[in-house]
Structure formats: C-alpha cells, structure tokens
Amino acid sequence: MRLKHSAIAVVLTAMTALGTALTSTTAAHATTGRHATTSAHSPSRPALPIVEARGPGVFPHSVDYDPDSRKFVVGSLAHSTISSVGQDGTVRTLVDDKDLVSVQAVRVDSKRNRILATNVDYGLADRSTPASRFRVAGVASYDADSGRRVWYADLNKVAGDGEQHLVSDVTIAPDGTAYAVDELTPTIFRIDRDGRASVLLRDDLLAGKLDIPDFLNDVGMSAVAWMPGNILIVAMADGSLVRVPVHHPEQAAKVRLATDLKTITAGIRVLPDGSIAAISSGLLSGQAAAVQRVRPGHHWKSATVTVTDTVADPVSSAVTAGPRGTIYALSGGLAALLAGGPNDGFTLRPVNVR
Numbered sequence: 001m002r003l004k005h006s007a008i009a010v011v012l013t014a015m016t017a018l019g020t021a022l023t024s025t026t027a028a029h030a031t032t033g034r035h036a037t038t039s040a041h042s043p044s045r046p047a048l049p050i051v052e053a054r055g056p057g058v059f060p061h062s063v064d065y066d067p068d069s070r071k072f073v074v075g076s077l078a079h080s081t082i083s084s085v086g087q088d089g090t091v092r093t094l095v096d097d098k099d100l101v102s103v104q105a106v107r108v109d110s111k112r113n114r115i116l117a118t119n120v121d122y123g124l125a126d127r128s129t130p131a132s133r134f135r136v137a138g139v140a141s142y143d144a145d146s147g148r149r150v151w152y153a154d155l156n157k158v159a160g161d162g163e164q165h166l167v168s169d170v171t172i173a174p175d176g177t178a179y180a181v182d183e184l185t186p187t188i189f190r191i192d193r194d195g196r197a198s199v200l201l202r203d204d205l206l207a208g209k210l211d212i213p214d215f216l217n218d219v220g221m222s223a224v225a226w227m228p229g230n231i232l233i234v235a236m237a238d239g240s241l242v243r244v245p246v247h248h249p250e251q252a253a254k255v256r257l258a259t260d261l262k263t264i265t266a267g268i269r270v271l272p273d274g275s276i277a278a279i280s281s282g283l284l285s286g287q288a289a290a291v292q293r294v295r296p297g298h299h300w301k302s303a304t305v306t307v308t309d310t311v312a313d314p315v316s317s318a319v320t321a322g323p324r325g326t327i328y329a330l331s332g333g334l335a336a337l338l339a340g341g342p343n344d345g346f347t348l349r350p351v352n353v354r
Contacts, residue, residue, distance in 0.1 A: 048326055051348035055083060055091035060332040060346055062105040062169070062267065063320045066144065068113075070323060072348060074330070075103025075117055077337060078125055082106060082117055082142065085348065087323065095147040101127045101136050105169045109176070112193070113144045116178055118167040119152075124337055137165035139180050139191055151195030155180065158197045159187055166216075169223045169267075171232070173246075179232055181221035183208065188224070188232065188244065201249040210237040210263060212284065215338075223268040225276060231300055235265045235278065243300045256302040262290040267318035269327070277327055277353045278305075282314030283334070289316035291329060291351045309352040319351070327353050 051072070058081070060074035072085040073094070080100035084092050094115070101121040108115055117140050123133035137155040142148065155167060159182075166183040173179070176193035179200065186206035191197045208220025221242075223235040232244040239260035244252040262280035266289075269277045276294040291309040296302070313331035322328040329351045333343035 048350035049087055050350070051085065051087055051089055051328070053085050053089045053091050053345045053348065055085070055345050056343060058083060058091065058346060059334065059337045059343065060330060061334065062318045063328070063330045063348065064106050064108045065321045065323070066108045066110065068110055072320065072328070073106050073108055073115060074332070075106045077102045077104070077122065077334070080125070080127060082115060089345070095142050097140065097149055099152065100140065101125050101132065104167060107170055107172055108144065109172050112176055114150065115142045115144050116140070116170050116172065117142070118170050118180060120166050134164035134166060134184065137167050137182065139167065139170055139178060139197070141195060153191050153195050153197040155182070155189050155197060158189060158199060159185065161185065168221060171224045171226045173226045173230070179224060179226065181224045181234055183220055183222060183237070184216070184218070186220060188234070188249070200246070201244060201252060203252055205242060205252055205254070206234065208237065219264070222265050225268050225270050227270065227300060228274065229299060233268070233276065233300060235261065235268050237264050239263045239265055239280070241294070241303065255300060256297070257305060259305050261292055261294070261305055262307070266316070269319045269321065271353065277319045279311070279316055279319045279329055281317055286314055288312055289314055289329070291319065291353060293353045308354060311349060311351065313347070322350065326350050
C-alpha cells in the first residue's frame with residue numbers, strides 16, 4: 001500500500017534536501033574509499049569504516065550491535081526478516097518468520113543469547129493487507145544462533161482496546177524483562193522472560209501530538225531505554241522525554257528539558273556513562289538528521305540536550321553501539337520505501353556523540 005501524494009511529497013522534499021546536505025555536512029563525514037573519520041577520534045587513530053550494506057529491499061528502521069558475533073543486527077520493514085550485517089557490508093538472514101509482517105525494532109540480548117523484535121504493519125510490507133494495516137502489534141524472541149522463535153507476545157490481545165497500534169521500540173532490563181512502547185496509543189507493555197505480557201502503564205501523558213501528513217496522526221512514543229534505578233526513559237516523537245519508574249509507573253512525569261530534542265525523535269541508545277545518544281530524523285523538514293547527547297540531572301528528573309553531529313541522509317532512523325566503543329547511525333532507505341521505490345542497500349555511518 002502506498003502513501004497518498006501529499007505524504008510522498010514530504011518524503012521527496014527530504015530526499016531533494018539530501019543533495020544540499022551532502023555538500024554541507026560536517027567534516028566528520030568526509031570519506032576516502034569506504035572509511036570516514038569522526039571528531040570522536042583523533043586524526044592519528046585509524047579511520048572508522050562506513051558500512052555500505054548490500055541488502056537491497058531490506059529497508060531497516062532499527063539496528064543493534066552483537067558484541068559476540070561482532071556484527072550489526074537489523075530488521076526489515078519490507079519483509080518478515082531479521083539479518084546480520086558484517087563490517088564488510090555482507091547481509092545474512094538470521095530469521096525469516098512467516099508470522100511477522102514488518103520488523104520495526106530489534107534488540108540483542110547477549111546475556112541470554114537472544115534477539116527481540118517488534119512486529120508492526122505500516123501497510124507497506126510484502127505481507128501487508130488493508131485489514132492488517134496498523135492492526136499488527138507484537139514482540140518476538142529468537143535464538144541468536146539458530147534464529148528459532150522462542151516465543152511471541154501478541155500485544156493487540158493484551159491491549160484489548162480495538163485501537164490501531166505501532167510497537168515502535170523495545171528495551172531490556174538486566175533481569176530479562178522487556179518493555180515495549182506503542183507509537184499510536186499511550187501504552188507501555190511489560191513482557192517477562194517467558195513472553196508473558198501485560199500493560200505496565202496506560203496514561204495520557206504518553207499520548208502522541210505529532211502529525212505526519214496523510215500518513216500518521218498523533219504519533220507518540222518513538223523509543224524507550226531502561227536506565228539504572230529501574231527507570232524507563234521514553235522518547236516522544238515531538239522531542240520531549242518522559243520518565244517512568246517501573247515499580248511506580250503511576251508516578252510517570254515529563255523530564256525537564258531546557259531544550260527539547262529535534263523532531264522527529266527516531267531512536268535512542270544508552271551510553272556507558274548513563275547518558276543517551278539520540279537521533280532525530282529530518283523526514284518532515286528535509287534537514288540533515290541530528291545526533292544528540294542527552295545528559296541526565298538528578299535521577300533523570302531533568303536533562304540537557306546537545307547536538308553533537310549530523311547525518312547527511314535526513315531520514316536516518318536509529319543509533320547503536322558499534323565495535324571498539326563507537327556509535328553508528330542507520331540510514332535504511334525509508335524515504336524510498338515510503339515513496340514506493342526500491343533501494344540497493346543501506347548505510348551504517350560512525351557518528352560523534354561527545
């Protein structure tokens with residue numbers, strides 16, 4: 001199913017802006033061959049590789065890094081697959097699950113040798129139908145070695161509200177409990193290690209306020225991260241953050257920010273020092289995607305936001321840890337997917353978050 005013409009126009013505007021962004025992006029993205037040097041590394045250190053993944057038609061929205069295999073892991077919005085990505089750009093299918101429609105978010109749980117993935121339907125995938133568009137909502141767990149499915153949590157059934165759903169992200173606590181957020185309803189789900197799911201919180205504080213013309217209205221929670229202290233930090237698409245204490249979710253409150261994140265906030269990742277790296281897509285503005293660092297105040301009741309880098313592709317949608325303490329941003333070809341076009345692969349680019 002393709003988008004209406006006005007929504008395609010938004011995407012094409014962003015794609016047109018890419019040409020300008022490519023000439024004005026920071027020196028952190030200047031490339032020689034397949035390599036780039038970012039300001040996170042001194043000129044004397046080896047340049048970091050830009051990973052040009054050879055996965056046509058994959059269209060990933062999310063990415064994670066598996067330190068055991070030293071490969072990235074991505075899902076596919078177009079197919080029901082999860083794939084590994086080598087640093088040489090080789091893409092290999094790990095999971096091909098007939099019960100998935102589109103894979104929005106992926107998370108590697110190295111401690112339990114598993115991969116969690118969220119199942120959604122934008123109406124753009126091979127297995128999409130008019131009846132299933134925004135009616136698919138689930139989280140699945142797979143063995144990281146064999147790709148065998150361990151369990152599937154149907155969050156549509158858990159919600160029981162008859163509403164449209166889009167499970168945009170999932171995070172994993174140290175005890176293995178997963179927490180998933182819904183972009184189209186103000187609902188956070190809790191899923192135990194065996195796949196038993198329940199509603200942790202349903203609160204209007206989490207309701208969406210951002211519209212993508214002729215595509216999605218009232219877009220809300222776009223990303224989530226578990227933080228020490230058993231707190232969930234939820235990124236809203238409009239650039240705000242919400243703090244949710246897991247043991248007292250009724251005490252959820254907005255994080256006080258002197259400056260909001262750029263919109264559309266697309267993905268976040270926890271850094272070793274407890275701060276957060278975030279990427280904001282320029283899908284609506286056509287401007288370069290912004291990489292930001294979010295540093296917390298006392299128990300995440302407040303935080304400061306600093307733009308640390310930009311990515312030429314305005315539709316970059318995720319950030320992840322990479323090898324040797326690096327951070328990579330994903331440009332998955334979303335603009336081409338929304339416009340109904342093909343792609344030749346996708347790009348993982350090292351970025352600066354210092």
